[in-house]
Amino acid sequence: MLLERLREQPQSVGELAHRLPVSQPAVSQHLRVLREARLVTLRKDGARRIYSLDRAGLDELRAYVESFWSGVLGAYAAHAEQPRQGAIKDEKERCNDE
Amino acid sequence: MLLERLREQPQSVGELAHRLPVSQPAVSQHLRVLREARLVTLRKDGARRIYSLDRAGLDELRAYVESFWSGVLGAYAAHAEQPRQGAIKDEKERCNDE
DNA sequence: TACTTATATAAGTAATGGCTTATCAACGTG
DNA sequence: CACGTTGATAAGCCATTACTTATATAAGTA
Numbered sequence: 001m002l003l004e005r006l007r008e009q010p011q012s013v014g015e016l017a018h019r020l021p022v023s024q025p026a027v028s029q030h031l032r033v034l035r036e037a038r039l040v041t042l043r044k045d046g047a048r049r050i051y052s053l054d055r056a057g058l059d060e061l062r063a064y065v066e067s068f069w070s071g072v073l074g075a076y077a078a079h080a081e082q083p084r085q086g087a088i089k090d091e092k093e094r095c096n097d098e
Numbered sequence: 099m100l101l102e103r104l105r106e107q108p109q110s111v112g113e114l115a116h117r118l119p120v121s122q123p124a125v126s127q128h129l130r131v132l133r134e135a136r137l138v139t140l141r142k143d144g145a146r147r148i149y150s151l152d153r154a155g156l157d158e159l160r161a162y163v164e165s166f167w168s169g170v171l172g173a174y175a176a177h178a179e180q181p182r183q184g185a186i187k188d189e190k191e192r193c194n195d196e
Numbered sequence: 197t198a199c200t201t202a203t204a205t206a207a208g209t210a211a212t213g214g215c216t217t218a219t220c221a222a223c224g225t226g
Numbered sequence: 227c228a229c230g231t232t233g234a235t236a237a238g239c240c241a242t243t244a245c246t247t248a249t250a251t252a253a254g255t256a
Contacts, residue, residue, distance in 0.1 A: 007169050013233055026215055028234055047223040047232045053170060062167055069160055071105050072151055111203055124245055126204055145202045145253040198256090205250070212243070220235070226228090 002030055003053065006040060010052035100128055101151065104138060108150035 005016055013031065017024040031051055034040040038057030042049045103114055111129065115122040129149055132138040136155030140147045 003166075007166075014231090017233095022214090023216065024233070025217085025235080029214080032234085044223095049233065055170075058167075058170060062163075065160075065163055068101075068105070069156075072153075072156060112201090120244090121246065122203075123205080123247085127244080130204085142253095147203065199254100200256100201252100201254075203250100203252085206248085207246100208248105209246075210243100211245090213241085214239105215241100216237100216239075218236085218238105220233105222232085222234100224229100224231080226230100 002027070002034065002051075003039065006051055006053050010043075010050050012045075012048045012050050014048070016051070100125070100132065100149075101137065104149055104151050108141075108148050110143070110146045110148050112146070114149070 002016060005011065005019075013024060013027055016031075017027040020027065031040060031042075035042065035054075038054050039061070040051050040057075041054040042051050044050075100114060103109065103117075111122060111125055114129075115125040118125065129138060129140075133140065133152075136152050137159070138149050139152040140149050142148075
């Protein structure tokens with residue numbers, strides 16, 4: 001969710017926290033996780049920390065996802081399987097998907 | 099993680115649970131979540147339930163992820179930004195990424 | 197029908213996540 | 227240097243997640 005914001009433009013912690021319905025520490029903590037996952041980087045500007053997306057880490061993640069997809073497609077090709085007879089009754093919730 | 103297994107081949111709950119370090123109900127519960135998220139489907143084979151990846155739901159998810167990536171790339175193009183001066187000291191953990 | 201196999205569901209619990217407030221450290225400014 | 231601003235960290239709380247064991251349901255088999 002922070003990623004979505006940072007995708008629009010690099011921002012300081014304060015700017016991010018200002019518009020979100022959570023406290024500044026919450027934002028800092030979230031950003032730390034993203035930083036450790038190498039999804040964002042930061043640049044110091046005086047007392048401020050300007051966060052932006054980390055291209056390298058995001059690309060790594062993208063590579064993983066892509067490889068998963070190709071694996072999926074490969075698997076489908078391998079099994080030549082169109083599972084469309086055994087239907088399901090209940091489908092309630094959707095994933096929030098980030 | 100179950101997705102990785104199912105990517106290799108469709109399997110029954112028992113087969114999945116057999117190799118994993120968790121109980122069968124844990125697997126069933128996990129599968130239910132995946133089913134509600136439309137990431138897997140099932141086919142009945144006697145008393146067995148053979149689970150496999152749900153192409154349609156996965157494609158939906160993929161579409162979201164791809165749109166995010168294009169947004170990322172677009173943002174980079176827009177800002178023409180190579181954030182490479184403000185380095186970071188500590189990068190400890192990596193995300194397990196699913 | 198009784199017994200076994202395969203899976204789902206229920207109920208309870210421990211671990212985790214995501215937030216809060218309080219506080220600390222670093223920098224900028226008078 | 228004292229003070230305000232900005233952000234990170236600490237500690238605690240509460241909701242959710244991810245598991246467990248026990249039990250129910252449904253199908254296969256003798």
